[in-house]
Amino acid sequence: MNLRFVLLLALALVVAVPFSLLAGRVWINPFSPELQNASVILVQLRLPRAVLALVLGAGLGAAGAAMQGYLRNPLADPGLFGIAPGAALGAVLSFWTGYASAPWMLPLFALIGAGGAMTLLALIAGRGGGVALFTLAGLMVSSLAGALMSLAISLTPSPFAMSEIVTWMMGSLADRSWREVWIATPLTVTGLGVLFYAGRDLDAMTLGEMAARSLGVEPLRLQALMILGVGLIVGSGVAVAGIIGFVGLMVPHLVRPMTDRKPSSLLVPSAVAGALLLLFADCLCRILPLAGGELRLGIALSLLGAPFFLRLLLRMRRGMVA
């Protein structure tokens, strides 16, 4: 069932990608190519954007599945470790210092921020490898980065910088080029590899920490794999697209009933479905008519995510917890 489901998702992806390239403010009709710069729009604007949506979506989907498996909690999300706020803090500092206008500098700052958050997390969580302490450490890193970010915003030297920061934080794939693709893809793919490698350990975690250890899971090693895998994915995602929420929370929920529910069985379907969701959401942002630009991706996903969350809550209320 799992394989058939993944193939079905992949098929949907194969169909969705060409459509996404045609959709946008300017619709491209593949059968009457009278539009003069159609090829420029396709190759320089829409293709990198689509690739980025696929890469980030796949990363966030799988990272969400891994996080839920690791924390044994269906409400966990890749943002919990505080790596996204760390990366965002880095990005904000690049605006603050004015380096953001130079090429490569914003993603570089964000990646340094993500790396800092990952290091801090590893240092605080310590040698025990317990999940509860680790989650609390993540919350601490998260709130620290959030506070520093707010401080930086409140001290921004110019209103332009502030508006840039605020817009950037909403997350978007607009005007992203191949450069962003080259930054995010290798890091995300490496992160995905790390998470797939951790799959068996995540399966063992299904039985709780003690039983997982008796099945050969080394808590510290698994923790390091989680920091590395989720960190690379979330860090590189924030570096090129700002904060994109809800994908990591929503996608594993949607695909879980189609699998045998083992965390490792969830990773690939979540990656494919995450790619599909982000591609869809990004198209929606491009198509929806909005005065003064396009809908921000982060907002679109939150708008999609809130009703989804409500459905989840209502189901929980009826005692049908996934």
Next chain:
Amino acid sequence: MSFGADNVTVAGRLDGVSLNCRRGMITAICGPNGAGKSTLLSVIAGLVRPDSGQAVMGGRPLTAVSLAQRSQWIGYLPQMPEVAWDVSVEVLISLGRLPWRGAPATETQAAIEDAIAAMDLQDLRHRPVSTLSGGERARALMARVLATQPGWLLADEPFASLDLAHGLALMQRLRQQARSGKGVVLVLHDLATAMNHADQVLVLAKGRVEAEGPPEMALSREVVSRVWNCPAHWLGEPGERALSIGAPAPLAVDFRQQF
């Protein structure tokens, strides 16, 4: 010593406890609440590192055995087993094969089938865990441990939620495991189960060893009355013992005094 604990101390829970488990035998750890039974079991499973002393396996300190080897050799069922995701019984049992990374698929499947048969789970194999009753769940979790096919089976209160027939079936299965040369170590609350089915018993109280040896000796009337702090005596014949708790009936005492 092949398997067990050597003068183990865990601050506040165990105080210089030694336990020598033997292959082919069922070892029961008994004691009142808070005696340190579960702690001792997790020490010899290698899950809790003692402050002093050491857990031992195959004559070596357990810490000298690699984690991978340990996980293949020691199957451990915690007292309150958790299943985080609503997997099917079969998937749950397959988790027991995780320590055997790279084993042939046929071997893996055979071990899973054996465990399913042993715990009488054929009809439930495709059921989600959330739909099982307490006893069915306990059997599925025990099957998960059996699927590992470990050399040592460690279980914390495995009979707690089993009905009579399934409790007896599990005991027979554990006896069979012991007969085939494996070691079985159980934390048991029910003293009659320990008395009738264990080959050796360790009685703990407040983190110290109070008695050890064959059940008729380690769980003698004196030990039970002293350690559990209530008058008790055994009824029936060896192997079919039942524990009567409370003062012996006055009539019986009078009767004996008369003769």
